[in-house]
Amino acid sequence: MVRVTHWITTLSFLALLVTGAEILISHPRFYWGETGNVLTPPLFKMPIPASRATVPTGYGYVLPDQNGWSRYLHFQSAWVAVLTGLLYVVFGLVNGHFRRNLFPARADLSWRGLARVISQHLRFRPASEEDAWSYNVLQQLTYLLVIFVLFPLVIWTGLAMSPAIASGFPAAVTILGGQQSARTIHFFVSVLLVLFLLVHVVMVSLAGFRNRVRAMIAGSPATHRERT
Amino acid sequence: MNKLSRRRLIATGLAATAGASGLAVAAKLARRYGLIPPDGGGLYGPGETLTYAAQRLLTRHSMAREFSHNQISKPPFPNAVDPLGEAFQRLRNGAFSDWRLAVDGMVARPASFSLGELKSFPRRSQITHLACEEGWSYIAEWIGVPLSHILDVVGTLPQARYIVYRSFQPGWWESIDMADALHPQTLVTHGMNGGELPVAFGGPLRLRVPRQLGYKSVKYITRLTISDSLKRFGKGLGSAAPEAGYAWYAGI
Numbered sequence: 001m002v003r004v005t006h007w008i009t010t011l012s013f014l015a016l017l018v019t020g021a022e023i024l025i026s027h028p029r030f031y032w033g034e035t036g037n038v039l040t041p042p043l044f045k046m047p048i049p050a051s052r053a054t055v056p057t058g059y060g061y062v063l064p065d066q067n068g069w070s071r072y073l074h075f076q077s078a079w080v081a082v083l084t085g086l087l088y089v090v091f092g093l094v095n096g097h098f099r100r101n102l103f104p105a106r107a108d109l110s111w112r113g114l115a116r117v118i119s120q121h122l123r124f125r126p127a128s129e130e131d132a133w134s135y136n137v138l139q140q141l142t143y144l145l146v147i148f149v150l151f152p153l154v155i156w157t158g159l160a161m162s163p164a165i166a167s168g169f170p171a172a173v174t175i176l177g178g179q180q181s182a183r184t185i186h187f188f189v190s191v192l193l194v195l196f197l198l199v200h201v202v203m204v205s206l207a208g209f210r211n212r213v214r215a216m217i218a219g220s221p222a223t224h225r226e227r228t
Numbered sequence: 229m230n231k232l233s234r235r236r237l238i239a240t241g242l243a244a245t246a247g248a249s250g251l252a253v254a255a256k257l258a259r260r261y262g263l264i265p266p267d268g269g270g271l272y273g274p275g276e277t278l279t280y281a282a283q284r285l286l287t288r289h290s291m292a293r294e295f296s297h298n299q300i301s302k303p304p305f306p307n308a309v310d311p312l313g314e315a316f317q318r319l320r321n322g323a324f325s326d327w328r329l330a331v332d333g334m335v336a337r338p339a340s341f342s343l344g345e346l347k348s349f350p351r352r353s354q355i356t357h358l359a360c361e362e363g364w365s366y367i368a369e370w371i372g373v374p375l376s377h378i379l380d381v382v383g384t385l386p387q388a389r390y391i392v393y394r395s396f397q398p399g400w401w402e403s404i405d406m407a408d409a410l411h412p413q414t415l416v417t418h419g420m421n422g423g424e425l426p427v428a429f430g431g432p433l434r435l436r437v438p439r440q441l442g443y444k445s446v447k448y449i450t451r452l453t454i455s456d457s458l459k460r461f462g463k464g465l466g467s468a469a470p471e472a473g474y475a476w477y478a479g480i
Contacts, residue, residue, distance in 0.1 A: 027363035034295070034357065037305035037364035052362055054308050067361060068473025069272075075480060076275025163359055164479030167439045168287035183363060 002097055003219060005088040008080065013197070015077035020190060022070035025063055026051045030187060034178035043184060082155060089147070101135055102144055108137035124206075146196050150189055157186035262389065262405065266458045266466030267476045280477045287479070288407050292438035295355045300421060301366035304358075306428035309397070309447065316396060316448070324432040329378075329416070333392075333454035336383030343432055347418055349373040349381075354413055356438040358445065361478065368429075370436050371419030376410045378452070387456045392467075393435050396448035402467040403458055403476075404437055404444065413438050416449070441478035443469060 028046040029036070036042065038055055049059035051066065092098045107113055117136050135143065159165045160173045160182035176182045204212045214220075258264050263281035267273070319327055324343050332338045352374055359365040375391070392403040408414055417436045418425050425431035430447030437444045458466045466476035 023363070027360075029364075034299065035301050035365045035367050037301075037366055039303055039305045040301070068475075071361065072272035072275065072473075072475060075279055075475075076272050079275050079278050161359075162283075162480040163292065163357070163441060164283045164287045164290070164439050166357075167292045168283075168290035170293050173293070179357065179359060179365060 001091045001095075002088065003216060005084050005091075006216065008084045009088075012077040012081040012084070013193070015073055016081065017190070017194065019070040019074040019077070022051075022066040023074060024187070025049070026065065026067050027055055028057070029055065030184045031180035032177065032184060033180055036180040078155075078158065085147075085151060102140050102147075104137045104140045108140075113137060142196070146193070150193055150196070154186060154189040154193065157182045157189065161186065265475075265477045266403075266464070267470040272475075276475055276477065279480055283477075283479045284405075284407060287439070289411075290439070292354075292356050292413050295357070295367050297355065297369070299367050300355060300369060304366040304368050304421075304429070305364065306426070307360065307442070309428070312397065312427075312448070320427065327432050327450075329433060329449065330451040331378060331382045331454070332451070334385040334388045334456060335379075335454050336385065337381075339382050341378070343418065346373055346378075346416060346433070349377055351419075352412070352415060353419070354415070354438070356413065356436075358436075358438070358442050360442040361474070369421050370415055370417045370438075371422075371425075372415035372417035372436065374412055375414045375416055375435065375452075376412065378416060379409065379454070382454075384454055388454045389456050390454075390458055390466075392453040392455060392458070392461055393446055393449050394451045394453075395446050396450050400446055400448075400468060401462070402435075402444055402446050402469065403461070404440075408437055408439065411439065439479055441480075443474065444478045 024046075025048060028048050028050055029038070029042040030044055031040065032043050045057075048057070049061060049063050050057045051063040053062045092102075108117075114137060117138050121138065156172065157176065159169075160176055161179055166173045166179060173179055173182060176185060204216075255264075258277065258281055263277070263284055265276050265280040268277045268280070327343045328340045329343075329346060330338075330340045350373065351371055353369060353371040355367060355369045357365055357367050379391075388406065390403045390405055391409040392401060394401040404414070413436075415436045417430070417434045418432060420426065420429055420431075425434060430445070433449050434445060434447050435449050453461075455461070458464060462468065463471050465471055469478070470476045
């Protein structure tokens with residue numbers, strides 16, 4: 001279940017990323033508060049051309065409009081990701097995956113335990129054979145951050161941009177500071193998720209790409225024929 | 229095949245069957261309660277249906293947030309519009325006194341209202357957010373007749389399910405379901421920020437649907453058609469938006 005939900009999430013995350021970027025280029029400016037448009041000063045803007053002629057970008061051309069299918073696919077992928085995430089969280093709580101694999105042991109959470117893992121990482125010391133099956137404390141904390149902070153935040157800020165959700169649950173918008181703030185936070189959380197993805201892929205490669213990906217798909221690394 | 233994997237196979241089979249029949253029941257219920265959008269077929273149909281159904285269940289009667297006068301955006305941003313042509317210019321020269329809003333379809337008394345008549349109807353003013361699907365937004369005060377009042381005047385028949393509205397601009401037409409049509413904040417708008425509705429913002433007449441994105445708030449409306457189905461309009465997808473690749477329901 002952990003592996004199936006992982007790969008469904010991967011696919012929908014990539015779809016969300018591509019379509020999110022497509023939607024972003026129709027207005028590559030960010031604001032804080034409730035409102036913002038080309039007549040108001042932005043918090044910051046991205047130095048890229050836009051897919052709308054109304055946005056002053058400094059570029060002499062306008063990119064093709066891809067928002068229609070991008071929005072359709074963005075929201076459909078969001079549904080897939082959210083429903084898969086719910087399944088994963090319920091399953092993880094019921095069968096003990098979180099307790100067994102993700103919640104750090106008390107001993108690991110000490111400064112000395114953390115320092116040991118960090119120094120191992122800094123010296124690029126590969127994981128020992130018996131560690132190949134479990135997550136170390138840094139992995140555990142990162143995964144917990146992604147699963148219980150970043151994903152909920154990106155879902156919340158996404159929903160807060162919806163005018164219908166804003167009408168039904170106004171506090172969900174005002175707590176964030178407004179709909180444009182929600183859009184800006186949505187962008188930054190997405191950037192953090194992309195950073196996580198990059199580090200995640202690099203770590204998997206360093207750990208031996210073929211072996212790790214085999215474990216992610218089939219469930220066991222090749223060195224561990226027998227799971228005890 | 230060992231015992232464990234056979235048990236797993238049976239469990240998976242049972243779960244799949246339960247899932248499939250659950251989906252079938254859900255689809256039937258969704259159709260019965262009008263929770264399937266007109267563009268609910270095709271590749272992105274499942275996502276659209278989930279979004280529309282969820283928002284109808286959660287926010288059918290919710291009110292769009294209203295803001296205070298000091299939150300009105302100065303200046304608001306009028307999106308670009310295509311040239312409106314000579315016929316529009318003639319109406320504009322006559323201060324839009326010849327502008328008419330026709331109401332037809334499933335109504336007891338089809339009618340055509342002048343701008344003056346619409347302005348004599350009970351009016352409502354509200355300060356709401358207008359967000360474009362592109363990502364920008366502004367807050368303005370909108371003044372107009374609640375669409376529900378016009379529907380009362382013409383006598384909407386009980387089988388009505390959608391209101392189709394058309395713009396003076398050829399090719400621009402949209403539709404909303406009765407939840408939005410009867411919603412007290414859905415306004416046939418003729419005023420903005422204390423004055424007349426400027427042409428750049430859709431004057432003389434714009435349908436404001438504040439619980440959906442800006443593209444549902446069509447500018448320069450000339451005709452409302454009340455219908456029990458959207459199949460006969462255009463390609464049957466509900467409005468011009470899905471024909472151009474955009475979602476019919478824009479509450480998100």
